[in-house]
Every structure is written in C-alpha cells, then in structure tokens.
Amino acid sequence: MNTELQKRKSNINGTGIFTTQSIQGGAEFYAIPLDIIFNEPKPKCARIAEKKYVSDNKVLNWVNHSCAPNAKLDIMRSIPVLTALRNIAPDEEISVNYNETEVQGIKVKCTCKSENCKQYFIRL
Numbered sequence: 001m002n003t004e005l006q007k008r009k010s011n012i013n014g015t016g017i018f019t020t021q022s023i024q025g026g027a028e029f030y031a032i033p034l035d036i037i038f039n040e041p042k043p044k045c046a047r048i049a050e051k052k053y054v055s056d057n058k059v060l061n062w063v064n065h066s067c068a069p070n071a072k073l074d075i076m077r078s079i080p081v082l083t084a085l086r087n088i089a090p091d092e093e094i095s096v097n098y099n100e101t102e103v104q105g106i107k108v109k110c111t112c113k114s115e116n117c118k119q120y121f122i123r124l
C-alpha cells in the first residue's frame with residue numbers, strides 16, 4: 001500500500017512530505033508504523049487513540065497541517081493510515097487537518113494559505 005513519500009522543503013512550513021507518484025482520491029496510501037508509541041503527548045507525535053501517541057520520524061512527524069488538506073489521518077482503524085481526500089498529483093505536498101485528531105496541545109498560527117484558513121491549529 002505504501003506510496004513513495006519524500007521529505008522536501010515545504011510550501012507550508014519547514015520540512016514537509018511529498019508524494020513522488022499520483023494518488024487516487026480515497027486511496028489508503030501509507031500505513032503508520034507503530035514502533036514508537038507513548039501514552040502521553042510529546043512534541044512531533046500524533047494522537048492515534050486515547051492516551052496513545054505515535055512517533056513516525058520517516059513520514060507522519062513531517063506531514064504539515066492544512067485547513068484544506070489533501071489527506072486524512074484515519075485513526076478509526078486497527079492500523080492508522082493516511083487516506084487521500086482527493087486525487088493527489090506527483091510532487092504535491094501531503095497535508096492533513098491536525099484539528100481532527102488532536103484534542104489537546106498548543107494553538108499555533110496557521111500558515112497554510114488556504115482560502116478557508118481557520119488561522120490556527122493544534123499541535124502537540
């Protein structure tokens with residue numbers, strides 16, 4: 001299932017994750033490795049369940065937030081996955097809406113530049 005994803009300079013903030021291939025809308029294109037799990041929130045981690053936070057330095061830690069994301073972190077699965085919300089073209093940056101999965105954390109000013117930007121997002 002895993003699509004080839006690369007770290008590159010982000011159009012949103014710092015370093016981001018980019019796909020080298022096109023991804024079909026609805027496709028599950030990356031399974032989150034569950035090797036490093038914490039039971040409390042830590043920076044760079046993502047919440048995947050109640051008191052369960054994953055650190056995936058290869059991909060997920062580097063996926064930026066966008067208020068108009070092209071992907072979703074689906075945590076309602078036995079293995080959390082990144083799912084495409086629409087067709088994604090080669091060399092597009094992957095983004096997700098952090099506010100859908102993070103419930104506590106710090107409010108950060110959003111730089112996604114999307115039309116309907118909510119101006120902030122929550123990050124651990």
Ligand SMILES: [Zn+2]
Pocket residue numbers: 066067068110111112113114116117118119120
């Ligand atoms: Zn935004």
